[in-house]
Amino acid sequence: MSAARSVKLLYFAWLRERVGVAEEDLALPATVATVADLLVWLPQRSPGHAAAFATTATVRCAVNQDFATPDTALSAGDEIAFFPPVTGG
């Protein structure tokens, strides 16, 4: 279909620790159109990814630095961040 879509993934807090890297550049497969699709595909990448995304109820996502939802669509060049519920203040 179309060319591979390159995106930047960022991980924070315990997601970063479990994945093992703070960020990575990836090409999204054609099957990944939304955040929900990405959450199905990412755990297959490594045991670290599988551990990080084992319980997605406590995983939040931002796309291009704005809070996203499972149905948020992904495009080439997106900055996609995964992190736990925030605990500042």
Added chain:
Amino acid sequence: MATIRVQTADFSIGAEYAVLLAGRTDIGGLASFIGTVRDSAKGRPITAMTLEHYPGMTEAAMTRIAAEAARRWDLLGITLIHRVGTLHPGDNIVLVLAACAHRQAALDATGFLIDWLKTKAPFWKKETFVDGTESWVEARADDEQAADRWA
């Protein structure tokens, strides 16, 4: 109008108060909140707290929160300063200042700003206990409820 900073360095409420009020005589009420590092978590003593953030998105989120406060109240000044890095019991974490013509708006805006900062800005806390173990702080349902009362 808003002063928004994420920094590793400490802040001085006196210095920030002076900056916000400099040359102003229209302000009738200035309310403040300071969050500090408690020396225990769930009954266990801690030795350190490490704060992580999402550079870029954090500042954008803080700017949106300040703008929402300015939309809801007639604010004459806002200061939001949040520290990151490794902190210790007694250290300052966060400063919120809200200045208005009258006290109620200043007090309400301060409560709003800290409630939304805790639930809508990407910061994460990790606690280090006396035995060296570490644990990420979990989000609290009552923080969400506190934020929701401003919905």
